[in-house]
Amino acid sequence: MSRAQLTRTGILRMALGGGGADPLLPAEGGGGRRAPFLLRALRIAVGVCLYWFTSIAMVFLNKYLLDSPSLRLDAPLFVTFFQCALTAALCLGLSLGAACGPPCAGLPTLRLDPKVSRSVLPLSAVFIGMVTSNNLCLKHVGVAFYNVGRSLTTVFNVLLSYLLLKQTTSLYALLACGVIIGGFWLGVDQEGAEGTLSWTGIFFGILASLCVSLNAIYTKKVLPVVDGSIWRLTFYNNVNACVLFFPLMMLLGEFHTLYHFDKLGSPSFWGMMTLGGVFGFAIGYVTGLQIKFTSPLTHNVSGTAKACAQTVLAVIYFEETKSFLWWTSNLMVLGGSFAYTWVKGLEMRKVQEDPNVKSGERNETGV
Numbered sequence: 001m002s003r004a005q006l007t008r009t010g011i012l013r014m015a016l017g018g019g020g021a022d023p024l025l026p027a028e029g030g031g032g033r034r035a036p037f038l039l040r041a042l043r044i045a046v047g048v049c050l051y052w053f054t055s056i057a058m059v060f061l062n063k064y065l066l067d068s069p070s071l072r073l074d075a076p077l078f079v080t081f082f083q084c085a086l087t088a089a090l091c092l093g094l095s096l097g098a099a100c101g102p103p104c105a106g107l108p109t110l111r112l113d114p115k116v117s118r119s120v121l122p123l124s125a126v127f128i129g130m131v132t133s134n135n136l137c138l139k140h141v142g143v144a145f146y147n148v149g150r151s152l153t154t155v156f157n158v159l160l161s162y163l164l165l166k167q168t169t170s171l172y173a174l175l176a177c178g179v180i181i182g183g184f185w186l187g188v189d190q191e192g193a194e195g196t197l198s199w200t201g202i203f204f205g206i207l208a209s210l211c212v213s214l215n216a217i218y219t220k221k222v223l224p225v226v227d228g229s230i231w232r233l234t235f236y237n238n239v240n241a242c243v244l245f246f247p248l249m250m251l252l253g254e255f256h257t258l259y260h261f262d263k264l265g266s267p268s269f270w271g272m273m274t275l276g277g278v279f280g281f282a283i284g285y286v287t288g289l290q291i292k293f294t295s296p297l298t299h300n301v302s303g304t305a306k307a308c309a310q311t312v313l314a315v316i317y318f319e320e321t322k323s324f325l326w327w328t329s330n331l332m333v334l335g336g337s338f339a340y341t342w343v344k345g346l347e348m349r350k351v352q353e354d355p356n357v358k359s360g361e362r363n364e365t366g367v
Helices: 009-018 037-067 076-100 114-140 143-149 153-165 171-193 199-226 230-251 254-259 267-293 296-317 324-353 359-363
Strands: none
Touching: 037 076, 037 114, 037 143, 037 267, 037 296, 076 114, 076 230, 076 254, 076 267, 114 143, 114 199, 114 230, 143 171, 143 199, 143 296, 143 324, 153 171, 153 199, 153 324, 171 324, 199 230, 230 254, 267 296, 296 324
16 A cells, blocks of 8 residues: 555554444445445545545645745654644544534544553654655655655565565565666656755655555554554554654754744744644545545555656646656556556455465455
8 A cells, every 4th residue: 555645644544444444434335235326436536536635735735834945944843743733633622522423423532541652652653754754755855756756665565574574475566566666766867867866855755665664564563552443543643753753853953943933923834734734634534435435456546546646746836847767767656556556456356265265364465
């Protein structure tokens, strides 16, 4: 699931793919009856459109907050901290509204337990690395190159699955990873040829890819601590992140930067900050909505297509001119990601349909 825009979405996607129903998502029709075709088509269209709009808007908003010449705010950790704080506040607000009935009915009651918070802390450290490196990558590279800059998540998924879980990968999946790596290096080469390469951005893009993969592994380990509740985990994760960000912001002098920031009292600035945080929170919900109305495989295909649309929109919006080889690198990354998703989907279907495969082995197979 490497193609979805991830700041805070990886945890939610795993939970939705892993079984438990999300109380915020619409319930399926009862009695085993399928909804009419037009209604199902409308649901799919709405789910996909919401995912595309929210994900693309979130990237462009974050780029403005992190690297806008008109804003001139050099405080990426503060932007990330604010989004984590808003996410925790929204989780708590939805929990408090659970007694109001739909759509909040069924949400767990959230309260801060220091013991649970300490148990979640290792995941929170990885989570901080993930969201911070994502934002720092976006700060130092253009939106058009952002997709390629952090495209190695799939490769790290394969590598960490082998090193930590001793799971092997098929030849076809490895070939798809090879295409992704080739596209990444070609993209780096072309950014350098055009004079727009940022090695800092590349470093944080690789780190973001690694942290996304680690985040998925640690999430599986930590979920039992919160009774399998994705909302409790999201709440604790973001509360822990807020606490851990304070010494980091102090160490890097961001409080001094904020003190001298001329737009700190501007309502429009805080409006954009809040909007970015709301989109960051909403991406988890619309991702789950798209998976629910389609499938995990279709979600990955949609994410790949969305990344392509995002790249084209960025080139048009920022009035950039890119070479043929630059576009080739993007197509290689997108094509390799699509091929990997397709191969893993076929492998999972084959395993699930094989009566000789044990149920435990089926659960270990995923897209």
